[in-house]
Amino acid sequence: MLLISCPNCGSRDETEFHYGGQAHVPYPENPNELNDRQWAEFLFYRDNTKGAFAERWLHSTGCRQWFNMLRDTVTYEIQAVYPMGSPRPEAAGKVTAETGTASLAPDSTTTGTAAPSTTGTSISGTSNTPASTTAPEGATK
Amino acid sequence: MAETAAPATSYEKNLSLRVSPAAQLRADFETGSVRGVVELSEIAFLTMVGLRVNRSSDAGQRVASVTGGLPATCGSVSGTRDTSVLWLGPEEFLVVAPREAHESLGGELIQALRGALGDGAGQVVDLSANRTTFELTGPRARAVLEKGCSLDLHPRSLLAGTALSTEIGNIPVVLWKTGEETFRLFPRASFADFLGRWLLDAMREYASPEVP
Ligand SMILES: [Zn+2]
Numbered sequence: 586m587l588l589i590s591c592p593n594c595g596s597r598d599e600t601e602f603h604y605g606g607q608a609h610v611p612y613p614e615n616p617n618e619l620n621d622r623q624w625a626e627f628l629f630y631r632d633n634t635k636g637a638f639a640e641r642w643l644h645s646t647g648c649r650q651w652f653n654m655l656r657d658t659v660t661y662e663i664q665a666v667y668p669m670g671s672p673r674p675e676a677a678g679k680v681t682a683e684t685g686t687a688s689l690a691p692d693s694t695t696t697g698t699a700a701p702s703t704t705g706t707s708i709s710g711t712s713n714t715p716a717s718t719t720a721p722e723g724a725t726k
Numbered sequence: 727m728a729e730t731a732a733p734a735t736s737y738e739k740n741l742s743l744r745v746s747p748a749a750q751l752r753a754d755f756e757t758g759s760v761r762g763v764v765e766l767s768e769i770a771f772l773t774m775v776g777l778r779v780n781r782s783s784d785a786g787q788r789v790a791s792v793t794g795g796l797p798a799t800c801g802s803v804s805g806t807r808d809t810s811v812l813w814l815g816p817e818e819f820l821v822v823a824p825r826e827a828h829e830s831l832g833g834e835l836i837q838a839l840r841g842a843l844g845d846g847a848g849q850v851v852d853l854s855a856n857r858t859t860f861e862l863t864g865p866r867a868r869a870v871l872e873k874g875c876s877l878d879l880h881p882r883s884l885l886a887g888t889a890l891s892t893e894i895g896n897i898p899v900v901l902w903k904t905g906e907e908t909f910r911l912f913p914r915a916s917f918a919d920f921l922g923r924w925l926l927d928a929m930r931e932y933a934s935p936e937v938p
Contacts, residue, residue: 593816594800594890598876601893646898647891648800648815 605641746770747918764864778849785846
């Protein structure tokens with residue numbers, strides 16, 4: 586089971602969350618100008634990345650807020666948690682280069698006093714994820 | 727109490743017609759409670775109001791002046807003596823008040839909140855029938871909850887006065903630690919029977935003498 590650090594609530598069990606698919610898929614500026622194929626690709630086509638993948642999550646049993654997460658699809662390592670609307674953090678290696686702590690988020694799950702910082706919160710200590718596994722941003726094929 | 731006989735009777739009539747979500751478990755709660763160890767009861771018909779408002783907006787401040795503040799962070803609870811406001815999300819709160827605060831029993835809380843919100847952006851919704859309230863109390867209350875809750879419930883991290891929306895026994899519950907050994911649980915009405923029975927089952931071992 587993943588322990589996911591909600592930007593509002595701190596770390597909670599994966600069962601409290603819902604997965605929202607690939608992040609950074611922009612709504613077409615002029616949907617009426619798309620042909621059926623392009624529209625279908627916007628709706629249904631997503632990357633199938635091996636490695637660091639930016640995805641949306643909803644803390645459905647907790648604060649009911651959405652957030653973005655950078656997660657390695659091979660190791661399940663959570664590399665960053667960042668707010669909706671923020672750009673994807675740079676290569677995962679840079680984001681997690683700080684220290685080798687297992688979790689930077691103070692465990693506010695239970696005291697509820699301080700929520701962990703949101704932007705680019707590094708959750709894992711491994712900093713040598715090859716940048717080459719990073720998917721091109723916003724690319725929906 | 728009411729000044730005239732008429733409101734008193736309608737008050738009693740209103741209450742006598744209601745069936746709480748865990749009413750069918752009342753006798754089981756009585757027999758399943760282990761006095762002085764862990765006790766379970768339903769506190770029926772508390773007034774609950776769902777609030778959605780930005781705390782720092784004008785409307786948020788007007789609403790806060792009715793409730794006695796709006797909590798700022800996950801886990802925190804604000805409010806005055808008998809009206810509490812639980813943090814559910816950055817702009818979402820749950821007001822919990824005694825049953826008498828409900829308009830059907832002559833209370834004015836909900837109207838006051840609606841008035842305070844005015845035409846500001848937000849929501850005031852009567853959710854009194856959405857959830858029921860269980861009170862679990864006693865030195866073993868924490869041990870019972872730990873069987874089905876992944877939060878750290880140890881008093882060093884979960885302080886009295888903290889309320890968290892989480893999962894207990896695999897169902898969504900708002901858990902509010904109201905005292906050192908007392909918890910209030912707010913399951914949705916449709917989950918009340920399940921959670922009541924789940925708690926009774928988790929409490930059962932404490933009725934037997936501890937095996938050394
Ligand atoms: Zn949350």
